[in-house]
Amino acid sequence: MNALQATDLRKSFHVEGRDIDVLRGVSLALPKGAFHAVMGPSGSGKSTLLNLLAGLLRPDAGEVSVAGRPLAGLSDRELTLLRRRAIGVVFQDCNLIPTLTVAQNIALPALLDGRALPEARLATLLRLVGLEHRRDQPADRLSGGEAQRTAIARAFAMAPGVILADEPTGNLDSPAAADFCATLTRLNRELGAAILLISHDPQVAAAADRVHLLRDGRILGAFETGHDPARVSAEYLGRLA
Numbered sequence: 205m206n207a208l209q210a211t212d213l214r215k216s217f218h219v220e221g222r223d224i225d226v227l228r229g230v231s232l233a234l235p236k237g238a239f240h241a242v243m244g245p246s247g248s249g250k251s252t253l254l255n256l257l258a259g260l261l262r263p264d265a266g267e268v269s270v271a272g273r274p275l276a277g278l279s280d281r282e283l284t285l286l287r288r289r290a291i292g293v294v295f296q297d298c299n300l301i302p303t304l305t306v307a308q309n310i311a312l313p314a315l316l317d318g319r320a321l322p323e324a325r326l327a328t329l330l331r332l333v334g335l336e337h338r339r340d341q342p343a344d345r346l347s348g349g350e351a352q353r354t355a356i357a358r359a360f361a362m363a364p365g366v367i368l369a370d371e372p373t374g375n376l377d378s379p380a381a382a383d384f385c386a387t388l389t390r391l392n393r394e395l396g397a398a399i400l401l402i403s404h405d406p407q408v409a410a411a412a413d414r415v416h417l418l419r420d421g422r423i424l425g426a427f428e429t430g431h432d433p434a435r436v437s438a439e440y441l442g443r444l445a
């Protein structure tokens with residue numbers, strides 16, 4: 205069973221009296237524990253796809269399953285619980301609560317779920333993202349890279365099976381982006397959650413093992429990265445040409 209499975213997803217938006225077909229039949233499988241990326245030009249539908257996979261948007265047709273559970277059959281309440289426990293999401297803007305500390309931000313999903321995050325889990329997360337020394341720092345006093353590593357630790361807090369990240373390095377300079385990618389790889393290997401990373405940056409996408417190419421609302425194909433940015437860049441530009 206896949207951690208995440210999308211089958212023939214379609215989504216249109218109605219704008220000024222006409223329909224824009226953003227996704228025109230997207231299928232994609234993310235096996236358990238896998239680390240994949242989605243690349244595609246601006247406007248190709250990457251964020252729309254991520255929002256469908258996260259259950260934040262409902263598709264017009266097609267199906268999303270998380271650990272074999274179709275999202276379509278879930279009530280809003282069940283969907284909220286699934287999003288809280290089974291899917292971790294990171295956006296370009298890390299959406300931390302500025303007045304809470306790093307530790308409090310990471311523990312927030314557990315708190316929302318009515319429990320405390322076990323201290324051992326918090327300590328593991330802080331270690332894996334390299335923020336033990338920032339534990340009690342308010343989030344509004346972090347660098348961009350530290351803030352994004354706090355956000356990824358928070359996404360992993362509930363031990364979800366799937367992590368979805370939409371351009372998480374979009375606001376970072378290249379050393380901070382490289383550091384964030386190394387952190388993602390470490391979390392993937394040590395905690396085992398499957399990751400789907402959206403990026404149009406070959407340097408960033410090369411952290412994943414496999415890249416799915418999205419263009420004009422369709423998957424053009426997929427390739428192995430070999431963790432080599434030059435190869436990712438050549439494949440990406442070559443296949444989109």
Ligand SMILES: Nc1ncnc2c1ncn2[C@@H]1O[C@H](COP(=O)(O)OP(=O)(O)OP(=O)(O)O)[C@@H](O)[C@H]1O
Nearest residue numbers: 217218219226244245246247248249250251252253
């Ligand atoms: N809520 C919406 N209403 C209307 N149109 C939308 C909506 N969301 C997205 N779109 C349109 O869908 C298309 C795809 O948008 P999307 O944000 O998924 O692209 P993207 O691949 O993430 O682009 P980028 O790389 O710039 O983030 C765009 O043409 C966008 O204008």
Ligand SMILES: [Mg+2]
Nearest residue numbers: 250251252370
């Ligand atoms: Mg986007």
